Structure formats: C-alpha cells, structure tokens
Amino acid sequence: MGHPVTLATCSLNQWALDFNGNRDRILESIKQAKEAGAKLRVGPELEIPGYGCFDHFLEGDTVLHSWQVLCEILSNKDTFGLLIDVGMPILHRSTLYNCRVIILDGKIVLIRPKMWLANDGNYRELRYFSPWTRRGQWDDFALPRMVREISGQQSVPFGDAVVSTKDTVIGVELCEELFTPNSPHIAMGLDGVEIFINPSGSHHELRKLHRRVDLIREATLKAGGVYLYANQQGCDGDRLYYDGCPLIASNGDVVAQGTQFSLDDVQVITATIDLDDVRAARSSKSRGMQAVQSDLINNGKGFHRVSVDFELGRREEWGGELGGLINGVKDVLGSKTTVTDVQNLSHPLPASRPLEVQYNTPEEEIALGPACWLWDYLRRSRTQGYFIPLSGGIDSCATSVIVHSMCRLVVKACKQGNQQVLEDVRRICAKPSEWIPESPQEVASHLFVTCYMGTENSSTETRQRAKDLAEAIGAYHIDLNMDIIIRAIVTLFSMVTNKQPRFKVHGGSAAENLALQNIQARLRMLLAYMFAQLVPWVRGMVGGLLVLGSANVDESLRGYLTKYDCSSADINPIGGISKTDLKRFIAYAEDAFELPILHDFLTATPTAELEPITKEYVQSDEVDMGMTYDELSIFGRLRKVEKCGPYSMFCKLVHEWGDRLSPEQIAEKVKKFFFEYARNRHKMTTLTPSYHAESYSPDDNRFDLRPFLYPSRFPYQFAKIDELVARIPDRSGGNKKG
Numbered sequence: 001m002g003h004p005v006t007l008a009t010c011s012l013n014q015w016a017l018d019f020n021g022n023r024d025r026i027l028e029s030i031k032q033a034k035e036a037g038a039k040l041r042v043g044p045e046l047e048i049p050g051y052g053c054f055d056h057f058l059e060g061d062t063v064l065h066s067w068q069v070l071c072e073i074l075s076n077k078d079t080f081g082l083l084i085d086v087g088m089p090i091l092h093r094s095t096l097y098n099c100r101v102i103i104l105d106g107k108i109v110l111i112r113p114k115m116w117l118a119n120d121g122n123y124r125e126l127r128y129f130s131p132w133t134r135r136g137q138w139d140d141f142a143l144p145r146m147v148r149e150i151s152g153q154q155s156v157p158f159g160d161a162v163v164s165t166k167d168t169v170i171g172v173e174l175c176e177e178l179f180t181p182n183s184p185h186i187a188m189g190l191d192g193v194e195i196f197i198n199p200s201g202s203h204h205e206l207r208k209l210h211r212r213v214d215l216i217r218e219a220t221l222k223a224g225g226v227y228l229y230a231n232q233q234g235c236d237g238d239r240l241y242y243d244g245c246p247l248i249a250s251n252g253d254v255v256a257q258g259t260q261f262s263l264d265d266v267q268v269i270t271a272t273i274d275l276d277d278v279r280a281a282r283s284s285k286s287r288g289m290q291a292v293q294s295d296l297i298n299n300g301k302g303f304h305r306v307s308v309d310f311e312l313g314r315r316e317e318w319g320g321e322l323g324g325l326i327n328g329v330k331d332v333l334g335s336k337t338t339v340t341d342v343q344n345l346s347h348p349l350p351a352s353r354p355l356e357v358q359y360n361t362p363e364e365e366i367a368l369g370p371a372c373w374l375w376d377y378l379r380r381s382r383t384q385g386y387f388i389p390l391s392g393g394i395d396s397c398a399t400s401v402i403v404h405s406m407c408r409l410v411v412k413a414c415k416q417g418n419q420q421v422l423e424d425v426r427r428i429c430a431k432p433s434e435w436i437p438e439s440p441q442e443v444a445s446h447l448f449v450t451c452y453m454g455t456e457n458s459s460t461e462t463r464q465r466a467k468d469l470a471e472a473i474g475a476y477h478i479d480l481n482m483d484i485i486i487r488a489i490v491t492l493f494s495m496v497t498n499k500q501p502r503f504k505v506h507g508g509s510a511a512e513n514l515a516l517q518n519i520q521a522r523l524r525m526l527l528a529y530m531f532a533q534l535v536p537w538v539r540g541m542v543g544g545l546l547v548l549g550s551a552n553v554d555e556s557l558r559g560y561l562t563k564y565d566c567s568s569a570d571i572n573p574i575g576g577i578s579k580t581d582l583k584r585f586i587a588y589a590e591d592a593f594e595l596p597i598l599h600d601f602l603t604a605t606p607t608a609e610l611e612p613i614t615k616e617y618v619q620s621d622e623v624d625m626g627m628t629y630d631e632l633s634i635f636g637r638l639r640k641v642e643k644c645g646p647y648s649m650f651c652k653l654v655h656e657w658g659d660r661l662s663p664e665q666i667a668e669k670v671k672k673f674f675f676e677y678a679r680n681r682h683k684m685t686t687l688t689p690s691y692h693a694e695s696y697s698p699d700d701n702r703f704d705l706r707p708f709l710y711p712s713r714f715p716y717q718f719a720k721i722d723e724l725v726a727r728i729p730d731r732s733g734g735n736k737k738g
C-alpha cells in the first residue's frame with residue numbers, strides 16, 4: 001500500500017437541545033475514532049445542538065450554547081491529534097449559517113457554511129439559515145472572545161474553502177448538497193480535493209437508503225476520491241427517525257458501513273484507504289481536460305486551501321503510525337491483530353476492501369425503524385410504557401408487533417452489555433441495578449399494556465386474536481366490555497331529544513348509523529387515556545403510559561377514521577405506513593419473530609366492527625371506503641410524490657388502468673378519491689404525531705401542507721376530466737369490472 005490513511009465517520013443519537021448529552025456523544029465518538037487510529041473524524045449535521053431544533057435555531061441561546069460546547073471540545077486534550085469536523089449554527093455578520101467547524105489540536109482550521117439548503121418535505125432549513133451562495137469565496141470570521149481565550153486565534157477563514165494537510169486535501173459536502181445536480185464534490189474533485197466529508201441529518205423513509213448509497217457511489221465513481229458519510233441516528237424529539245448508517249466509499253466502492261437502526265448511541269466506523277488509489281482513479285485525460293478549465297471556481301484560481309501542518313498518513317512508513325492501520329488489516333489477519341503484528345508484516349498493508357452494501361427489506365425497515373423510535377421516545381419522555389387499544393385487526397396488531405420488536409432490540413442490546421440501554425430499561429421497569437431482562441416478553445410484561453374494548457358488535461374471533469397476540473408477546477392484557485357506557489350515552493341523548501337513533505341494519509338513516517358508530521370509537525379513546533393513566537397504579541407501579549394510535553397512512557389519506565377516537569393517541573408508529581406494507585410486515589414477522597398467531601390476522605377481513613353483524617351484513621373496510629387499499633396507495637403516491645391534481649391523476653391512470661377499466665370508470669374512481677380526501681382533510685389537522693416513513697404521507701402538521709376546507713366536488717377540475725372522457729377511446733374492451 002502506497003499511502004495509507006485511516007479515517008473515521010460516525011452516527012450519533014443526538015437529541016435537540018440536549019447539550020450535555022450531545023457533547024458527551026461527540027467526545028465519545030472522537031475517543032473511539034482515535035483509538036481506532038483515525039486521523040480524521042466526521043460527525044453528523046448540526047450535532048452540537050441536534051439537527052431537529054426547528055425554530056430554536058432562531059434563538060440566540062442555541063447559538064451561544066453551541067459555542068460553549070465547542071469551547072469544551074476545543075479545550076479537551078483528548079480531542080488532540082486528529083482533524084475533527086463538528087456541526088453547529090454560527091452567526092456571521094448578523095446572518096445565521098448551518099456550519100461545519102474543522103478543528104485540530106484545540107484550534108479552528110476552517111468554518112464551512114452550508115451552501116445548498118434542504119427545504120422540501122420535512123426540511124425547512126431556509127426558515128432558520130441563509131445559504132452561503134458565494135461559491136469559492138471566504139471571509140475572515142472574528143471569533144467570539146470565549147474561543148479566542150482557548151485557541152489563541154483572533155479570526156479564522158469562513159466560507160467555501162477546503163483544508164489542505166501535508167498529504168491530501170479535504171472538502172466538505174453538507175448533506176443536501178450531495179442531492180443537488182451540481183454537487184460541490186464535482187468542482188472540488190476536479191480541483192484536487194481527495195477526501196469528501198458529508199455530515200448529514202437525514203431521516204428514514206422506506207426504501208430511501210438505496211438513493212443515498214447510489215449518490216455516494218456515483219460521486220466517487222465519477223470524480224474519484226474518498227467519501228465519508230456521517231448521519232444522526234434516532235428520534236431527536238420529532239416524528240422523524242434519523243437512520244444513521246454511516247458509510248465510507250472509495251472510488252465507487254463502499255468499504256465500510258454502519259448499522260441503519262441501532263440502540264447504540266454512538267457508532268464509529270473506520271476504513272484504511274490508499275490515497276494513491278485515488279490518484280490512480282483520476283488518471284483519465286478527459287477528467288484532466290475538465291480539471292484545467294479556467295472557469296471552474298474563482299476564475300481558475302481554484303478553492304482557497306487552508307493549510308495545516310498535519311498529515312493523515314505516511315507514505316510507505318509502517319512504524320510509529322501503525323495504530324491507524326490495525327483496523328484495515330483485522331479482517332485479513334484476525335480480530336486480535338496488534339500493532340506488533342502489523343510491524344512484523346513483510347508485505348504492504350491492504351486497504352479496506354469493497355463490501356456488499358447491506359440493505360434492509362421494507363419489512364425489516366418497518367420492524368426496526370419505528371421500534372428504535374419508540375425506544376428513544378419512551379426513554380426520553382420518562383414515561384413508564386405504552387398502552388394500546390388492541391382490536392384484533394391488522395393495524396393495532398402491527399403496532400403491537402413493533403413494540404415487541406422494540407423489546408427484542410432492548411433484550412439484545414442488554415445481552416451485548418449496552419450500559420445505556422441497561423440503565424434505561426431498569427429505570428423504566430423499576431428494577432434493581434443487577435437486573436438483566438431475559439426475553440422480550442419479560443420486558444413487555446412491565447412496559448406494555450394491551451386492551452380489547454368489546455361491544456355487542458364485536459366478534460369472538462377478534463377478541464380471541466387480541467388475547468392470543470398479547471399472550472405471545474408477553475403484554476399485560478385487559479379484556480373489557482363497554483356496552484354499559486355506550487348505552488348510557490345513547491340513553492342520555494334520547495332523553496334530551498326524545499329520539500332513538502338506530503343502525504342502518506335496523507332501519508336507521510346514514511347519519512344515525514354513523515353517529516352510533518362514532519360514539520363507540522370515541523368512547524374507546526376516553527377509556528384508553530383513563531387506563532393508560534391508572535393501570536400502573538392498579539398494578540402497584542408508578543407513572544403513566546403513553547397511548548399508542550394505529551391509524552395507517554391510507555386510512556388517514558382517505559379520512560376513513562373517526563376524528564378524536566382511538567386515532568387521537570399520544571404517538572403512532574404506523575401512521576406513515578401503508579396497509580400493503582403493513583401486511584407484508586406482519587407476514588415477515590410471523591416467521592422472523594416466531595409468532596404463528598400473526599397468520600390469523602393476515603387472513604381476516606379488515607372490519608371496524610362498529611355496526612351490528614347480521615346474517616346478510618358484515619362491515620368491511622374496502623366496501624365502506626369505496627376503494628381498495630392498493631388503489632389508495634396509488635392515489636396517494638400520484639397526489640403527493642408525483643404532484644397530481646385530479647386532472648393529471650386521471651390522465652396518468654387512463655394510461656395505466658385503461659386496458660381493464662373504461663375512461664368513465666377511471667374518472668369515477670379519481671373523483672371519488674379526491675372527494676373523500678378533500679371532505680376529510682380537516683382530520684389531518686389533528687393527526688396523532690406519527691413516525692414518518694412514507695413519501696406520500698398526508699401529515700398536515702409538518703410534511704404535507706394543504707388547506708383543510710376544500711371545494712370538495714372540484715367542479716372546474718372534474719368538468720375538465722369529463723370533457724376528456726368524452727374524447728378518449730375506451731380500451732378496456734367493455735370490461736366493467738372495477
């Protein structure tokens with residue numbers, strides 16, 4: 001190996017405004033990087049205050065405390081001996097920037113503000129920060145007095161510059177900047193930057209990791225170079241789960257990968273890279289021709305290089321600098337490799353080898369992401385557990401299985417000796433300091449309560465399924481009947497109005513039928529909160545439980561839920577997941593978690609059981625909704641991801657469905673969807689905070705900002721659809737099946 005360097009990146013479970021915890025996790029990651037012999041440590045975006053501070057970024061306190069924590073890092077001698085990249089907000093000339101601060105041996109080398117801000121979907125960076133739009137330019141930044149006293153510096157470069165060590169050049173590409181068409185790595189790579197560092201605050205969405213990995217691979221495949229990707233991990237106080245998965249790539253290959261979902265608060269990965277491989281990968285003449293273009297940056301002068309008297313590695317020298325190389329050879333020589341073993345090597349050291357990137361299937365992502373999020377939420381909220389109204393249907397079943405998955409992760413982490421998880425689980429379960437949980441069921445018995453709330457419309461099958469599932473996962477189960485309170489409410493209503501509402505099957509109107517259903521649903525919410533508050537007391541424990549909701553993303557989109565019923569919970573782990581994915585998840589969990597009872601949930605017809613069951617009539621979700629769950633997923637994706645209004649959705653579906661449905665039938669479906677969506681949109685304003693998992697989520701509170709009073713019959717738009725229907729041919733062959 002010609003010029004080996006060992007580099008580290010990480011994922012950290014930062015929490016917005018938890019300055020103590022965030023600082024400790026940063027220091028721990030620096031310690032681990034150093035122990036692995038790395039000479040460069042990269043961390044997540046805005047890691048000092050935490051990425052998800054939202055409007056707290058506008059507070060001077062957040063900036064002040066970030067500087068104070070930076071001072072603690074700068075003055076800590078344990079951080080000396082390697083280049084460190086940390087993230088925090090910085091006010092420069094009265095303008096706030098999202099910055100990386102590169103430090104070495106207690107001094108600041110460079111401050112690099114973010115240039116292309118993330119401002120779509122869940123991201124609102126432009127609300128807090130200004131982008132540094134001056135490409136290739138930099139200012140002198142006058143340091144605050146508290147930093148000057150520690151570092152002895154008066155000012156440092158602030159802007160779009162790069163760091164030049166004695167052996168290589170390092171440049172920053174800050175999270176979203178990778179996702180842009182003209183990413184900074186292009187100009188930096190052409191200008192000789194060999195190591196790109198990407199500190200990110202990137203959240204989980206089902207199937208999203210592929211995109212991230214593809215972009216990183218392609219960046220280094222085309223430009224040549226080493227790419228260090230760091231990310232935040234965990235729930236930092238919001239609906240998002242940042243999914244870690246730090247990566248190191250070199251010339252198009254991933255050579256190190258961390259886990260995407262983990263209960264470890266600090267995860268450091270390292271790789272040993274031969275810088276000569278980067279130089280070799282850049283030898284093509286076509287690249288060289290582009291590199292000498294005069295208008296690349298700063299009219300051909302290139303990026304300003306801030307030089308440091310430091311080197312990341314040494315050419316062909318094996319003595320002295322060997323600590324950092326150990327990791328790179330462990331996979332070749334075995335995990336017990338020592339510095340002496342490496343010194344005794346008679347051949348050059350190998351660079352970290354390309355590895356096959358590990359992706360979780362969407363089913364595994366559902367099992368792990370929301371489970372980790374629930375764990376962070378539970379330990380950080382300092383509550384004693386979760387309560388769920390368990391109906392015997394798929395959705396509350398999936399939510400319960402996610403809690404079971406959380407318990408599995410907790411037990412696994414405890415068995416691996418994760419001290420933080422042990423400390424948290426002992427506190428939550430009120431157990432002594434030597435207690436180590438044996439099984440997920442043992443954990444669930446302390447912190448998970450399920451409750452079947454039956455009525456005269458409930459079937460024995462759903463009641464039994466709920467009981468069996470609770471038993472299989474070890475939850476404390478309550479089985480009750482609530483007809484007495486429903487009767488009390490309906491009787492009160494009749495006494496006041498002198499009217500007796502009836503179900504449709506008993507001759508009542510649609511309004512009566514709906515009101516009688518909704519009162520059952522809403523009373524369940526009241527009972528849920530009462531039991532969540534008092535069950536621990538009944539069991540001789542202290543504290544209260546958080547109520548879990550389980551409305552899925554499709555029901556929310558269509559509005560097929562009762563406002564302020566059990567869907568109004570404290571948090572909802574599946575509110576951003578489609579019914580189709582949830583069914584796949586249950587099928588996966590049946591085997592993976594050895595829960596045969598899940599088979600019965602999969603084969604049952606989804607039903608709300610809010611209407612009386614008769615010989616001729618059993619309530620069914622898809623019939624009630626007038627569309628299938630699969631159709632809802634398609635409508636959802638077209639509406640949000642492909643940004644279709646009614647007219648363009650119709651135009652797209654005519655192509656997709658035209659061989660089996662007539663234009664009239666497709667128009668009818670599109671109109672039905674938009675009508676129900678618009679009519680029920682007001683329910684999204686009260687949507688329970690849900691784990692964000694789906695790109696077509698209708699969450700009105702953060703992700704999908706829309707009006708909630710619509711002209712729900714869309715007269716203009718629907719008339720345009722009708723005009724088109726009259727003109728286009730019917731390709732369905734007269735097939736009238738819906």
Ligand SMILES: Nc1ncnc2c1ncn2[C@@H]1O[C@H](COP(=O)(O)OP(=O)(O)OC[C@H]2O[C@@H]([n+]3cccc(C(=O)O)c3)[C@H](O)[C@@H]2O)[C@@H](O)[C@H]1O
Pocket residue numbers: 514517518521559560561562563564565566608610624679680682708709
């Ligand atoms: N434009 C608007 N802006 C603000 N608020 C508006 C509104 N229009 C109605 N509202 C309010 O919303 C109410 C109507 O919404 P809501 O009370 O939810 O009632 P609604 O949507 O009419 O009925 C609930 C639906 O959920 C279904 N469902 C299915 C399965 C299970 C469950 C369950 O809960 O377990 C429910 C049920 O079959 C029914 O189709 C109105 O009474 C009014 O208070």
Ligand SMILES: Nc1ncnc2c1ncn2[C@@H]1O[C@H](COP(=O)(O)OP(=O)(O)OP(=O)(O)O)[C@@H](O)[C@H]1O
Pocket residue numbers: 388389390391392393394395396397451452453454455458524549550551552555561566567606607608609
């Ligand atoms: N009999 C019941 N006992 C306890 N909780 C219930 C019962 N029926 C409904 N719920 C609660 O109300 C929520 C909404 O009810 P709904 O019938 O719409 O179910 P869903 O959204 O299809 O979910 P599921 O598949 O769990 O039934 C359920 O997820 C569950 O938490």
Ligand SMILES: NC(=O)CC[C@H](N)C(=O)O
Pocket residue numbers: 045117118123174175176177179200201202203
């Ligand atoms: N913080 C960011 O810049 C994140 C934006 C980026 N599109 C992502 O989702 O990863």
